Amino acid sequence: xxxxxxxxxxxxxxxxxxxxxxxxxxxxxxxxxxxxxxxxxxxxxxxxxxxxxxxxxxxxxxxxxxxxxxxxxxxxxxxxxxxxxxxxxxxxxxxxxxxxxxxxxxxxxxxxxxxxxxxxxxxxxxxxxxxxxxxxxxxxxxxxxxxxxxxxxxxxxxxxxxxxxxxxxxxxxxxxxxxxxxxxxxxxxxxxxxxxxxxxxxxxxxxxxxxxxxxxxxxxxxxxxxxxxxxxxxxxxxxxxxxxxxxxxxxxxxxxxxxxxxxxxxxxxxxxxxxxxxxxxxxxxxxxxxxxxxxxxxxxxxxxxxxxxxxxxxxxxxxxxxxxxxxxxxxxxxxxxxxxxxxxxxxxxxxxxxxxxxxxxxxxxxxxxxxxxxxxxxxxxxxxxxxxxx
Numbered sequence: 024x025x026x027x028x029x030x031x032x033x034x035x036x037x038x039x040x041x042x043x044x045x046x047x048x049x050x051x052x053x054x055x056x057x058x059x060x061x062x063x064x065x066x067x068x069x070x071x072x073x074x075x076x077x078x079x080x081x082x083x084x085x086x087x088x089x090x091x092x093x094x095x096x097x098x099x100x101x102x103x104x105x106x107x108x109x110x111x112x113x114x115x116x117x118x119x120x121x122x123x124x125x126x127x128x129x130x131x132x133x134x135x136x137x138x139x140x141x142x143x144x145x146x147x148x149x150x151x152x153x154x155x156x157x158x159x160x161x162x163x164x165x166x167x168x169x170x171x172x173x174x175x176x177x178x179x180x181x182x183x184x185x186x187x188x189x190x191x192x193x194x195x196x197x198x199x200x201x202x203x204x205x206x207x208x209x210x211x212x213x214x215x216x217x218x219x220x221x222x223x224x225x226x227x228x229x230x231x232x233x234x235x236x237x238x239x240x241x242x243x244x245x246x247x248x249x250x251x252x253x254x255x256x257x258x259x260x261x262x263x264x265x266x267x268x269x270x271x272x273x274x275x276x277x278x279x280x281x282x283x284x285x286x287x288x289x290x291x292x293x294x295x296x297x298x299x300x301x302x303x304x305x306x307x308x309x310x311x312x313x314x315x316x317x318x319x320x321x322x323x324x325x326x327x328x329x330x331x332x333x334x335x336x337x338x339x340x341x342x343x344x345x346x347x348x349x350x351x352x353x354x355x356x357x358x359x360x361x362x363x364x365x366x367x368x369x370x371x372x373x374x375x376x377x378x379x380x381x382x383x384x385x386x387x388x389x390x391x392x393x394x395x396x397x398x399x400x401x402x403x404x405x406x407x408x409x410x411x412x413x
Contacts, residue, residue: 063139068211070145075105075128077145089368110391116398144176203254267296270361
């Protein structure tokens with residue numbers, strides 16, 4: 024359309040619009056900086072950050088993949104999206120807070136990826152999945168293969184997917200440097216599956232799991248170096264969740280009837296498993312500091328996953344949750360409403376009336392309400408990185 028005077032109706036609305044603009048609060052400077060800073064987000068990790076790759080990876084396991092059945096997605100999307108949640112994950116809230124579209128799953132998205140891509144897969148490990156296979160061979164479609172998880176969707180595999188995508192995003196070295204330099208790389212929670220798979224398969228005891236931590240941290244650190252080599256200049260690296268508060272771990276140990284001394288009397292969480300998480304997070308932060316020293320032009324932010332979950336477990340009513348913080352919203356019978364025999368979405372499973380009043384959604388995974396609180400803390404770190412490097 025050309026220039027000229029606006030229509031008469033538009034002129035009459037101008038005073039009202041100006042008044043509304045004066046009354047509307049201006050976005051904070053931090054929010055404006057964040058919105059202008061990143062054009063895209065690239066995500067790696069496991070089910071805590073998977074926005075829909077899991078159903079694609081496990082397509083031949085579809086009957087065993089409940090995340091594509093109701094009530095998943097019921098709180099926000101209105102239908103299952105492949106997320107292990109009743110609604111949005113923390114990474115979804117981070118994207119919204121940064122003014123970037125929700126990050127599409129790399130394996131289940133038919134459009135382009137100029138706005139970023141999510142490579143995380145539910146069940147993914149940091150170290151190569153062959154470590155967890157009794158015979159050293161990855162599973163394939165077959166009658167007995169459902170018992171041979173995980174597939175090889177480890178962090179190294181996710182990096183290969185990213186590297187395969189890069190040529191479609193930029194044509195020259197300079198163009199790639201500019202594009203990836205305007206991108207945020209989010210390395211989500213990794214480690215929980217490495218340790219829990221080792222426990223379930225009986226390869227080690229809780230005490231012996233500590234010997235696996237350096238290998239997990241080394242793998243994550245090498246991946247960060249690899250992303251930096253490709254041109255990443257802004258990275259957010261998530262710590263590990265408090266494994267001792269995770270309902271599936273609690274259910275696993277409850278069948279063994281461990282002594283009361285194993286549990287924290289304040290929270291009901293398993294002490295040794297939480298100590299393992301603290302050890303993991305300590306080594307991770309030490310490694311991140313070494314990488315920062317080596318690459319002083321790269322911004323690396325540690326996203327604390329442990330502390331906000333512990334805050335909610337210790338004071339659930341403060342966050343609007345019911346007092347029994349460790350009971351999941353959607354699942355089967357049992358002390359924590361969590362059992363591998365009947366999972367959320369299965370016939371015989373039940374769902375709480377109000378997911379926003381629960382912290383855990385379907386076992387290890389959090390409700391949208393809990394994810395929102397965690398993401399708020401991460402966003403503060405991203406928009407004020409100088410105060411959140413450790």
